Amino acid sequence: MSIGWYLAVSAIVFAIGAGGVLVRRNPIVILLCLELMLNAANLALIGFSRMWGNGDGQVFALVVIVVAACEVTVGLGLIVALHRRRLPIDVDELRELQG
Amino acid sequence: MSATAAAWIALAAPLAGTIVTGALFRRLPGRSAGWIGTAAVAVSFVFALITLAKIQSVAPGARELTSTLWTIAGTTGVDARATILVDPLSVLMICVVAGVSMLIHLYSVIYLAGDRGYSRFFAYLNFFVFSMLLLVLAGNFLLLIVGWAFVGAVSYILISFWYRRTTATTAGFKAFVINVVGDIGLVLGTFFIFRHTHTFDLLASFHAASHVFASGSGDVTAGCLLLLVGAFAKSAQIPLHTWLPDAMEGPTPVSALIHAATMVTAGVYLIARMHPLFQLAPAAGDVGAVIGCLTLLIAGTIGLAATDLKRVIAYSTMSQIGYMIMGVSIGAYTAGLFHLMTHAFFKALLFMAAGSLISAMGGVQSLDRMSGFRRALPFTFGSFIIGGLALSGVPPFSGYFSKDSILLFAAGRGGWHWALWAAGYVGALLTALYTFRMIFRAFLGEPCAEARELIETGHLHHAEAPTNPANGEIEDTDVGFPGPDHAVAERAVPMRAAMGTLALLSIVGGIVAIPHVTSWLDHFLAPTFADSTLVGNASNGVLALGLILGAVVSLGGVAAAYFIWVARPALAGQLRERFAPLATLFENKWYFDELIDTLVVRPGAWFGRFSQNTFERVFINGVLVGGSTGLVRASSALVRATQSGMLRVYAALMLLGAAAVAFYFLLQS
Numbered sequence: 001m002s003i004g005w006y007l008a009v010s011a012i013v014f015a016i017g018a019g020g021v022l023v024r025r026n027p028i029v030i031l032l033c034l035e036l037m038l039n040a041a042n043l044a045l046i047g048f049s050r051m052w053g054n055g056d057g058q059v060f061a062l063v064v065i066v067v068a069a070c071e072v073t074v075g076l077g078l079i080v081a082l083h084r085r086r087l088p089i090d091v092d093e094l095r096e097l098q099g
Numbered sequence: 100m101s102a103t104a105a106a107w108i109a110l111a112a113p114l115a116g117t118i119v120t121g122a123l124f125r126r127l128p129g130r131s132a133g134w135i136g137t138a139a140v141a142v143s144f145v146f147a148l149i150t151l152a153k154i155q156s157v158a159p160g161a162r163e164l165t166s167t168l169w170t171i172a173g174t175t176g177v178d179a180r181a182t183i184l185v186d187p188l189s190v191l192m193i194c195v196v197a198g199v200s201m202l203i204h205l206y207s208v209i210y211l212a213g214d215r216g217y218s219r220f221f222a223y224l225n226f227f228v229f230s231m232l233l234l235v236l237a238g239n240f241l242l243l244i245v246g247w248a249f250v251g252a253v254s255y256i257l258i259s260f261w262y263r264r265t266t267a268t269t270a271g272f273k274a275f276v277i278n279v280v281g282d283i284g285l286v287l288g289t290f291f292i293f294r295h296t297h298t299f300d301l302l303a304s305f306h307a308a309s310h311v312f313a314s315g316s317g318d319v320t321a322g323c324l325l326l327l328v329g330a331f332a333k334s335a336q337i338p339l340h341t342w343l344p345d346a347m348e349g350p351t352p353v354s355a356l357i358h359a360a361t362m363v364t365a366g367v368y369l370i371a372r373m374h375p376l377f378q379l380a381p382a383a384g385d386v387g388a389v390i391g392c393l394t395l396l397i398a399g400t401i402g403l404a405a406t407d408l409k410r411v412i413a414y415s416t417m418s419q420i421g422y423m424i425m426g427v428s429i430g431a432y433t434a435g436l437f438h439l440m441t442h443a444f445f446k447a448l449l450f451m452a453a454g455s456l457i458s459a460m461g462g463v464q465s466l467d468r469m470s471g472f473r474r475a476l477p478f479t480f481g482s483f484i485i486g487g488l489a490l491s492g493v494p495p496f497s498g499y500f501s502k503d504s505i506l507l508f509a510a511g512r513g514g515w516h517w518a519l520w521a522a523g524y525v526g527a528l529l530t531a532l533y534t535f536r537m538i539f540r541a542f543l544g545e546p547c548a549e550a551r552e553l554i555e556t557g558h559l560h561h562a563e564a565p566t567n568p569a570n571g572e573i574e575d576t577d578v579g580f581p582g583p584d585h586a587v588a589e590r591a592v593p594m595r596a597a598m599g600t601l602a603l604l605s606i607v608g609g610i611v612a613i614p615h616v617t618s619w620l621d622h623f624l625a626p627t628f629a630d631s632t633l634v635g636n637a638s639n640g641v642l643a644l645g646l647i648l649g650a651v652v653s654l655g656g657v658a659a660a661y662f663i664w665v666a667r668p669a670l671a672g673q674l675r676e677r678f679a680p681l682a683t684l685f686e687n688k689w690y691f692d693e694l695i696d697t698l699v700v701r702p703g704a705w706f707g708r709f710s711q712n713t714f715e716r717v718f719i720n721g722v723l724v725g726g727s728t729g730l731v732r733a734s735s736a737l738v739r740a741t742q743s744g745m746l747r748v749y750a751a752l753m754l755l756g757a758a759a760v761a762f763y764f765l766l767q768s
Contacts, residue, residue, distance in 0.1 A: 021750050095744030 006047030014040035025090050027082075031075045038068045102153035103166035106185045109146035109193055110232045112139045113200075116225035124218035133208035136221030140204050140228050144197035151190050162186055162626040163302060165238050178298055182238030188627040191436060191620075192235035192368055199360045199443045199601075200228045206451050206597040207352040210458070213582030214350075220260065224356065227253040231361050235368055239299040240289045243369075247285055247329070250362045251278035257357060258349040263579030266569040270345035277342040281332020284325045285369075291322030292376065305375035312379050323376055323383035326369060330387070334366030334420045336394045341692050343417055347409040347464075348569065350581075351454030354409060359416045359450050360443040367423040367439050371432045371628075378430075378632055387428030392522045395421030397689055399529030403536065404685035406466045408457065411537045412449050415490060418526060419446070422505055425519055430633025431508030433612070433624045438505055441497035441608045445489035448601035452482040455589055455598075456541060460549050461560045462581065464568045466537060471546030475553040478589035480542050482598050487538050489605040491531035492653040494646075497608030502527060503649045504612060507642055511635030520645075524652050531656020532663075539664045614642055 013036055020033030042061040049057025082089060116139025120132045127135070154162055164185040171179040183189075204224060211220050230253055234246030255278070259271030293299065295318060296307040312319040330336070335343035346358045357363070370377060370387060377384050395418045402414035419442045426435030456472060456479055457464055473480050489496035492503070506523040509516045549560035565574045565581065576583035589595060612620040637645075663670050675682045684690070741752070 018754055022747055022754070025747075091746045094746070 003047055003051045006050075007044060010040045010044040010047065012040075013037075013043065025092050027075070027079050027089060027091055030091065031072060031079075034075075035068060035072065038064055100149065100153070101164075101166075102150050102157070102190075103164050103183065103185050105146045105149040105153060106183055106190075106193065106236055107166065107168070109143045109150060109197060110183070110229065110236055112143040112146065113225045113228040113232065115139060117222050117229060120218050120225060121222035124222065127218050130208055130212060130217070132218035132221045133204070133211070136225050137201065137204040137208060139225055140197060140201045143228065143232065144194075144201045147190070147193040147197045150185060151194055154185060154187065154190055159626050165302065167238075171241070176297060178239075178300060179241050180239065180300075181242065182300065183236040183242075184238035184301055185236070186627050187624050188368075188371060188436070189235050191440070191624065193232055195440050195443050196231050196235065196361050197228065199447050200224075200231075200356060202597040202600055203352050203356040203360070203447060203451070205593045206355075206454075207350075209591040209594050210352055210454055211350065211582070213576075215576075215578035215582060216260065220257075220350070223253060223257050223260070224352070227257065227357060227362070231365070234365055237301075239301055240293065240304070241299050243301075243372075244282070244285060244289065247333070247365065248282055250357070250365065251275065251282060251333070254278065254346070254357050254362055257353040258346045260349055260353065261580055264348065264567055264569075264574070265572075266567060267348040270342070270348040274342040274346050277332050277339050280339060281329040284328025284332065288322045288325030288327075288329065291318050291325060294318070301372070308376055308379060312376075314379050315381060316379075319376060320380040320382050323373070323380040324386060326373055326376075327383055327387050327390075330366030330369045330424065331390065332366075333369075334363050334424060335417045336366070336390050336421065336424055337397060338691060338695065340394065340398070340417055341688075341695060344405075344410045344413045344688070347407070347413050351409070351450055351457060354413070355447045355450030355454070358413065359446040363416060363420055364423065364439045364443070367420065367427055367435055370424065370427040371436060374427070374430075374432060374628065374631060377428070378630075384428045384430070384633075388425050388516075388519060391421045391423070391425030391428060392519050393421075394418065395425065395526040396522055396529070399526050399533065400685045401688050402533035403529065404682060405533075405688075408453050408464045408466055408469070408537065408541065409450075410464075411466070411533060412446070412453060415449075415530065415534065416442075416446055418530060419490070422502060422523065422526070425523070426505035426508065429509055429512055429516060429519065429635070430631055431505050431635060432628045432631065433621050434501065434504035434508050436624065437612050437620055438498075438501035440611075441489065441501040441605070444601050444608050445486045445496075445498060445605040448482055448598060448605055449486035449490065451594070451598050451601065452479045452486060455479040455482075455594070459553055459559060462565065462568050463549075466540050469541040469547060470544040470550070471542070472550045472553075473542040475546060475550040476542075476589055478595065478598070482602050483538050483542065485602045485605050487534045488657075489608075490534050491656060492527050492649055493531075493657065494650045494653075495606075495609065497605055499649060499653070500609035500613055503645050504614070506649070507614070507637050507645050508635035510641045510645065511637035512633070516635075524648055527649060527652045528656045531653045532660050535657050535660035536664050539660060543665050544668075614646070 017033045017036030017038075017040060020036065021030050024030055024033065042064050045057040045061045045064070047057075049055060049061075079089065082094070087094065116136050119139075120127065120135055124132065154164070157164070165182055166185070168181040171181060173179065204221070207220065207224065211217055214220065227250065230246050230249030232246075233242060234250055237243035237246055252275075255271045255275035258274050259268045261267045289299075292304055292308070295311040296304045298304055298307065308319070328339075332339040343358060343363065347354055349358070377387075398414045398417035398421060402411050402418065405411045405414055419438070423435045423438050423442070426432075426438060455476060456469070459472065459476055459479075460469060463469075485496070489498040492499040502523070506520050509520040509523065546554060552558065552560045565576055565583070566572060567574055574580045589598070610617060612618060663674065687693075741748075
């Protein structure tokens with residue numbers, strides 16, 4: 001199976017994730033969409049790794065998974081903190097951090 | 100010790116004096132600053148005399164000694180070295196400068212005793228002596244320019260010495276600005292010479308000049324004319340003379356030292372020093388002679404009408420320097436320097452005596468207020484008479500011989516120089532008239548209140564409150580204004596010593612060059628001016644005519660002054676009525692101030708305002724400054740607008756950016 005199919009799936013998943021980040025307002029959904037984008041990238045990496053026949057891409061994908069886990073931890077922590085302070089769970093309302 | 104080593108020490112001593120009095124000015128008790136300053140200049144004078152003695156032992160053909168301490172800048176085409184040139188001309192100058200300066204320092208020790216700026220005064224005065232010695236000893240154009248600028252700066256500083264007096268600071272500005280015009284002339288003139296000779300060294304320039312310049316060629320004439328501009332500004336020649344009468348705002352010893360005896364004669368020295376160049380530019384010499392002649396006449400007529408004691412002497416200084424400039428411009432170098440020397444003696448004496456008179460008047464300088472000081476100040480009166488007779492050129496005083504030797508040379512040149520000769524005698528008549536007008540008005544007649552007080556009580560008159568004599572403003576006696584109490588000059592020993600020495604020199608100073616009797620000065624200066632091609636050998640008949648005419652004119656002038664201002668006191672007023680337009684012209688100083696104001700100051704001020712209102716406001720402020728701030732402000736507003744805090748907008752922009760980068764690389768491959 002050629003690399004093209006893997007990349008096509010990866011691109012579609014990435015686009016879905018990106019679209020979700022842009023259109024959704026709920027931070028939890030945005031986090032989910034971010035995970036989609038990361039996993040799309042992982043898919044592409046694994047695909048390339050398979051194409052070249054060496055493990056470097058897989059190592060990279062493992063690193064991305066670790067980083068994604070950390071990121072989710074921080075992101076969910078933030079959402080919990082927002083909830084505790086009774087702030088709206090809506091990224092368009094949370095716009096005080098501006099230049 | 101060689102002659103050059105002695106000259107270096109003579110140069111260094113006043114600088115050391117400046118540093119000591121300037122650095123320790125808070126710690127020097129009493130009059131010690133004055134004595135240190137005087138001692139420094141005395142050391143300088145002693146070493147100047149040693150230089151004089153040493154150079155006599157050198158063979159006459161080799162009396163152009165140079166000595167270099169270090170190289171300031173030496174690259175291709177530039178040879179700037181700290182070089183002094185010791186030749187008869189510079190030795191004569193350092194002896195006169197250091198000698199007269201020493202006496203004036205001695206006078207100032209007492210004269211300034213009550214002033215709060217005492218140490219400061221001596222630091223400045225010593226620095227002036229250093230600058231002047233640097234100017235006359237300079238062995239290349241660079242040091243000459245440095246010395247030239249230094250004396251101008253010290254002149255400004257000392258005119259404004261009483262810096263809380265607005266009249267004094269204004270006069271200082273005026274002197275500085277006009278002197279800078281002269282500095283520019285000197286620098287540009289140097290450039291014209293340097294362009295062709297490719298060396299800053301004076302002797303090398305003179306040597307090269309005769310090879311690279313054709314006689315009367317454009318560049319050497321332009322260079323010499325620019326040097327003349329420098330000389331005119333420094334020596335207060337028309338039309339750059341208006342600063343000198345105003346410079347009398349400074350303390351009287353400053354007037355005596357800088358604005359009579361030494362600095363203002365720097366122009367004469369410059370022309371004499373540059374004589375090999377001026378010989379190649381006869382047109383420049385003619386300009387100098389005509390301007391000098393005009394100055395001596397115009398200044399003389401203003402002196403007749405001026406009523407401020409010090410300004411009368413200032414105009415007489417201008418007039419006498421007119422003689423010298425005329426002399427050195429027509430080639431009478433020895434005679435011009437002879438007059439420079441005798442003038443330094445009698446003019447310093449006159450200023451010292453004027454200082455004594457002014458302190459007796461409690462600071463008032465107007466001749467209209469003075470009368471009858473003859474018995475109150477006998478020593479000052481004697482000094483004035485001796486100085487006045489020497490200035491008027493009454494035989495056998497020094498001024499008689501020096502003035503006549505200039506005019507004799509003019510007669511010897513023949514042709515149109517006879518007009519200069521005649522004008523010189525008219526000037527001599529004016530000199531005698533205004534000098535003795537001043538002396539008779541101040542010393543003869545009924546004693547005024549101040550003179551009576553001095554005769555009856557033996558104390559100086561004190562005004563209720565110290566005032567500025569120029570505009571009557573009330574002053575205090577703190578630093579920045581004249582001190583509270585002036586000594587009666589003629590009772591203090593140092594002042595008497597200074598005035599007495601100068602009086603003696605004014606009487607006998609002519610002895611160095613009496614025609615057909617002594618010719619020491621001619622012999623001494625001969626090596627410097629041996630290459631002069633301008634000769635003015637008058638016949639013995641002309642010599643006798645000149646000497647007799649000089650004596651008759653000066654004595655006649657004194658007699659006429661006596662007749663007009665003493666014997667027939669009403670006559671002066673009648674003459675003024677009779678020649679009212681002329682008197683108005685003289686009293687308004689020939690309207691030179693107004694002329695310069697109209698031609699230079701007002702257009703300059705108009706242009707300045709125009710630049711400020713139009714160029715500065717519209718172009719600089721509006722376009723350059725406003726434009727760049729506007730650009731920054733607009734672009735920052737643009738960037739600020741994107742900082743909305745909308746997370747999804749940020750994310751979209753980031754994606755767009757990443758997509759743009761990706762597209763770029765895709766298109767590249």
